[in-house]
Amino acid sequence: MRVLIVDDEHLARMLLREFLAGHADVEIVGECANGFEAVKAIAEHDPDLVFLDIQMPKLDGFEVVELAGSKPHYIFATAYDQFALRAFEVHAIDYLLKPFSRERLAQALAHARSRAPQAAQVEAVVAEAAQRHAPLERILIREGSKVHVVPASQVDYIEAQDDYVQIAAGGKTWLKNQRLSELESQLDPQAFLRIHRSYIVNVGAIARIEPVSKDNHCAVLKNDVRLPISRASYPKLRERLA
Structure with missing residues (x-):
């Protein structure tokens, strides 16, 4: 599984890389610190899966998906749960709320391998998340x-x-x-x-x-x-x- 890591925080990228190192079928093809880098990297590396932070400078995670397209699968990672509904609206495989454990990451990878989010988990996150309807800025x-x-x-x-x-x-x-x-x-x-x-x-x-x-x-x-x-x-x- 070819994986791209996108997060503006260096420590967050390091931690995710460390967690992913325990999965033999995962190959990390690149890391990006902002949305513009992510759009370019997705086009160049053609990853199977993108771990994508939501709140980033220049372009946020949803804007990256809009520009890069739905060919790769996405797992959103963020410290804020109010984005959960929108994440699943753009067909995310999973949604990781920071800080997450190795076990929670393994579960997200299992969802990615099966290419489908777990219905019970989606419903639980959606039920707890607050949906925002801010106008387009x-x-x-x-x-x-x-x-x-x-x-x-x-x-x-x-x-x-x-x-x-x-x-x-x-x-x-x-x-x-x-x-x-x-x-x-x-x-x-x-x-x-x-x-x-x-x-x-x-x-x-x-x-x-x-x-x-x-x-x-x-x-x-x-x-x-x-x-x-x-x-x-x-x-x-x-x-x-x-």
Whole structure:
């Protein structure tokens, strides 16, 4: 089993390496101290299993999974149990709450070998964990080997383009493989509004609303970009700008 260790704490990586040394079928192919290193290492080493810390600088564990994909199996390791539900939502094999014992790690490896989480354990962790519904603070865009991290607050608008969305921020645009409705559900509803079936706008980026015809209007952004407003969304936008 080819294993990658990802944790921003050196001591945590050392301890995990020591615990894994007792398992003859485990080969550690690399260690990473942050999320960017992890995304690159997963692509280069093609591990079977990734031990992944959640709270890390630059990219957190969930963002690593989003960018690296679901080909490897993941075991999340963290000192905070409020992330447990989301960990299993991204199909983690297991979830280790720090500090964990050699025995608990062995159990997690057994789950990885069977390629399925133990139902009773998942239910127990989920029952005890607190789920957080914080709005998306940054949007991750992978462009070849590059990763762009765009703060949500800097986004001017988002446009649907088939199975992609185009993110516009600071005069630049990026394509992201995601549906508009999915991204809409992750954004702060106090800051963003769906004004058209193809557009979400940052309300703070709007300079004014102008009529296009008798019953149609457009939103003029502070950078002079014009976005169509559907008839159903017009009253909502007027209310937000009042």
